[in-house]
Amino acid sequence: MTSIKVLDKAVAVLDHLADAGQATPAEISAAIDEPRGTVYRLIRNLVQYGYLEPTADGSSYHLGGRLFELGTIVAARFADLQSSAKPAMERLSRETGQTVFLTVRRGLRAVCLERLDGQQIQVMILPRGGSVPLHGGSGARVLLAYADPQVQQEFLGQPSLDVFTPSTPTADALRDELAKIRANGYCVSVDDVVPGIAAVGAPIFDQKHEFRAAISVAGPVPSVIDDMSERTRTLVIQAATDVSGALGCRSYAEAVRKAASPADRDQRGEVGVHAFG
Structure with missing residues (x-):
């Protein structure tokens, strides 16, 4: 998988969570039409960089604090x-x-x-x-x-x-x-x-x-x-x-x-x- 395709899939995850608020890996997989294995890898990398965070019970994910930091820069x-x-x-x-x-x-x-x-x-x-x-x-x-x-x-x-x-x-x-x-x-x-x-x-x-x-x-x-x-x-x-x-x-x-x-x-x-x- 090329880096461009990976980026496209990561953006699809972020866009879905922006609309949904939070979602489980299974829900994300269905929403962006990607295998769960691919979605789990995307989530792991996005969490690592602060773009996603798990919910309190760990079952779902929502947008992370790093996006708030970037959004503040854009808003200015x-x-x-x-x-x-x-x-x-x-x-x-x-x-x-x-x-x-x-x-x-x-x-x-x-x-x-x-x-x-x-x-x-x-x-x-x-x-x-x-x-x-x-x-x-x-x-x-x-x-x-x-x-x-x-x-x-x-x-x-x-x-x-x-x-x-x-x-x-x-x-x-x-x-x-x-x-x-x-x-x-x-x-x-x-x-x-x-x-x-x-x-x-x-x-x-x-x-x-x-x-x-x-x-x-x-x-x-x-x-x-x-x-x-x-x-x-x-x-x-x-x-x-x-x-x-x-x-x-x-x-x-x-x-x-x-x-x-x-x-x-x-x-x-x-x-x-x-x-x-």
Whole structure:
């Protein structure tokens, strides 16, 4: 087995535990479709380097402290974005009563840098530091819409996309939606990740008018969409404008207009590329 293949398998173990929280070797073996002997060797090496730790009873494993150390280093690289976004996120959460997310793209996934829980309901998906595919909700689809065309093609060209609910968009539906998101400057998603939950997301730009992140608000469909959809959309766009301004963007409207043209988009859509390698 080559070192690259071993690394791929180790990453698969880490990714599974990131989603599952903890798992037994048998569960990991089934999840990543590898023989138990291979999984035991991977676990032994990952434990040795601090990337995995056994649970108290020794039957299962979860992510280890070494990953926290590395994550702290990565998080520091986003400090300007998080500090710039925090006041607008707090205001948006207060004004809507809903859960607010700040997300960036890492590869083909949306990573949550920050979240503020709403007063009305706890949206359980996407904890701080967690991730979802780039079609999973309004914030994620904003990240996909403003990514460079090569990233879009790679994502949409996958053999299949995760299906969360009957309303989760297909690749064909996403192709039609991405241009609309850039033209409108926002994205609305309904029932596509969690039944009964809707979300509105908008892009964030920096001083060079380059796309940096997405801010979104999520809550029960009646609160986000039916009763005050125009108000929610206005508040989200205002929050995105405020965060962009804090990052040095002098004209949010101009940044949105420029980003609507595919010819003007570059590879800055993946903020995480500089932090995650």
